[in-house]
């Protein structure tokens with residue numbers, strides 16, 4: 001029933017989203033009844049917001065049929081081996097903007113900037129149901145989704161990063177940064193990664209302070225995300241009674257995990273140098289004003305839109321990495337190559 005509905009909506013070009021939260025065994029689908037593009041409002045639904053924070057959309061509950069399905073983890077999909085082929089031109093142009101960023105950091109007040117690029121694959125013939133099943137199967141600990149709207153296009157992703165989760169006046173978030181390929185055994189971190197992750201933690205702490213009755217911040221630890229490992233700090237914030245969650249989102253987003261620090265300078269560097277529109281990559285996405293797993297009102301469960309792709313005539317895979325004074329341009333390029341594997345494995 002569920003996957004027939006997905007296929008039907010996909011064939012008819014009607015708006016829908018299917019998603020699965022980390023560690024859940026069920027997936028939720030919101031199948032929109034009209035073809036309208038709804039702007040995000042103070043109503044329950046599934047939302048997505050762009051990097052620039054000036055495009056905010058939703059599939060509202062009131063205009064949707066909602067379906068739930070148990071995910072069958074019995075089918076084992078073979079994980080394809082890594083495809084680390086890359087384009088020399090893409091490598092040299094990315095390394096050039098990373099070098100420019102390092103120079104800017106060394107000569108001014110910019111501390112960190114997250115630079116990204118798009119990998120374009122000549123492929124658009126997606127088997128929607130198979131893609132979803134691979135996303136669910138390969139990344140049980142991620143927020144996995146496919147989202148389609150006829151006015152915006154088709155998106156998919158497997159995000160390892162919570163933006164915010166709010167329930168009963170408590171907000172949970174994470175500071176996630178620093179990347180290396182995952183391996184068994186002890187994972188150690190270099191000062192560069194430790195510093196870039198600390199910038200994120202510090203920024204989130206300062207941004208949440210005005211809204212917080214109490215803030216609890218964990219020690220940093222290693223978090224596995226597909227074939228990668230990151231440094232993560234968990235942050236819990238007891239909110240004052242009358243705070244607006246939308247204001248908190250506007251204050252936090254984009255964090256230095258996807259933009260940089262100071263925010264204005266980093267954003268300006270990105271807009272002037274990246275040379276393409278990030279659109280919904282490194283924005284946020286997820287449940288707005290309702291938990292559709294438990295049907296609890298006034299809950300928010302949003303994720304940073306990372307390890308994602310947009311599919312139109314081709315597949316556009318978005319990948320980025322944090323640049324600080326200690327970055328090595330070639331290493332940063334290979335980090336983006338490793339990050340692109342997350343989506344490539346599902347294609």
Ligand SMILES: C=C(O[C@@H]1C=C(C(=O)O)C=C[C@H]1O)C(=O)O
Nearest residue numbers: 176177178179257319320321322
């Ligand atoms: C920017 C991305 O990831 C972010 C950047 C990281 C880094 O710089 O090490 C790590 C995790 C994410 O917060 C991405 O996946 O495109």
